[in-house]
Amino acid sequence: MSESVVQNYTVEGMTCGHCAASVTEELEEIDGVVAVEVDVTTGSVTVTSEQPLAEADVQAAVVEAGYRVV
Amino acid sequence: MSESVVQNYTVEGMTCGHCAASVTEELEEIDGVVAVEVDVTTGSVTVTSEQPLAEADVQAAVVEAGYRVV
Numbered sequence: 285m286s287e288s289v290v291q292n293y294t295v296e297g298m299t300c301g302h303c304a305a306s307v308t309e310e311l312e313e314i315d316g317v318v319a320v321e322v323d324v325t326t327g328s329v330t331v332t333s334e335q336p337l338a339e340a341d342v343q344a345a346v347v348e349a350g351y352r353v354v
Numbered sequence: 355m356s357e358s359v360v361q362n363y364t365v366e367g368m369t370c371g372h373c374a375a376s377v378t379e380e381l382e383e384i385d386g387v388v389a390v391e392v393d394v395t396t397g398s399v400t401v402t403s404e405q406p407l408a409e410a411d412v413q414a415a416v417v418e419a420g421y422r423v424v
Binding site: 306 | 370376
């Protein structure tokens with residue numbers, strides 16, 4: 285049986301579904317990420333992964349999408 | 355010498371650059387459109403075309419992108 289790691293972040297600057305899609309797409313490229321959920325209204329981003337992620341990788345993915353983890 | 359038609363519309367609901375890109379992309383698919391300029395802050399969309407466009411085509415393109423001409 286495999287366990288998942290669920291981690292929540294707050295991302296600043298997302299205003300619409302396109303923003304959510306951009307952030308989701310970049311985060312899903314990180315090795316081990318199996319799911320991403322974004323709530324644009326609150327900036328809440330929940331990442332589910334097969335193993336703990338390096339914070340730097342998560343932050344870099346969000347920046348790559350054009351946003352910032354706060 | 356060829357003349358261009360420049361028409362301005364106000365589009366509701368665009369919040370970011372992705373929204374602007376979606377609207378621009380759909381409008382550029384209309385036959386004769388040579389340029390689209392979007393100001394997300396005001397909702398102003400300026401379409402330059404080789405000949406006058408059918409209003410229905412413009413509205414349909416904006417709706418296809420997920421927004422509405424007001």
